[in-house]
Amino acid sequence: MSDNLRILKKTQEKAKRIIDSALIKAEKIKEGLLQKSMEAFEEAYHTEIAQAEKFAKNILKSSSEGIELEIDQLLMSAKQLAIKIENQAIINEEEAVKHIINIVFHRSEKI
């Protein structure tokens, strides 16, 4: 075999080894892809769920805070109204007492 052919043959063999080595590395890279795919799926799925649950928790919390404020205002208004009613009623107390006394004391005068 001529020297050129020998050089060419050795080069081809080396080239083939380079390609084979690359193929082996590629296989190693793809190794465990199924497992990695499943993990990626699970992680993405559970992250979405966790975010939704966090969102839900925040909705409940902020809504609760909002309604507590409304309730406090409602009770405050009721207390103020009660005071107003009381103040008004005090003015009319004497009249009410007199009216009932009249009913009780003078009912028998019809006889």
Added chain:
Amino acid sequence: MTSIEVLAEALLSDANEKGKKIIQDAKNEVAKTIREQRKKGRDDAKERVISIKRKAKDESEFLNLSKLASAEINAQWLILEKKHAMIGNVLNQVKEELRMLVKAENYIKMLENLIIEGCSILNTPKLELMLNSKDSALSLNLGTLVKRIGEKTSKNIKLTKSPINIETIGGVKIQSKDGKMVLDNTIDGFLEYNNDEIRFKISQILFE
């Protein structure tokens, strides 16, 4: 360089390029698959995410409505309790004034009228009057009372005073001699019997 060396170099260079491409393609394929699986994970979670958010919203609305309804009831109770206390206050004042009024001169006339009214209603030949200790000491003319009852009912009755005193602001309880029939014409009895109407009337005046 000889031509064969150039050729050899070209062959090796080509092999290296192909090798790099093979490795890069493998990396790309892995990255693409993982991206797709992540997207699939997010997509698969969508329906459950919608359900979780909707449930939270519904639960929040229900809890808020429930709390608000309770608060409104509490607010109304607060006002009702205030009104109830004020009405009670008036009733206490009424009783206090009545306790003073039964000491007045015109009280005897009221008491006599209550006796005549009660005896007329019972319409039984023998009747007994039950009074409180203060009223028992009053000089009630039973004979005159019997006459006035007779004029009203055209019946002749026998009237006596019971030795037993009752606890009352004023007024009288009348019972048949055998104790089977009793009529409560006391002030306390009147207030109790007409409690609802009295409270309603007080309420009308106080809160008009």
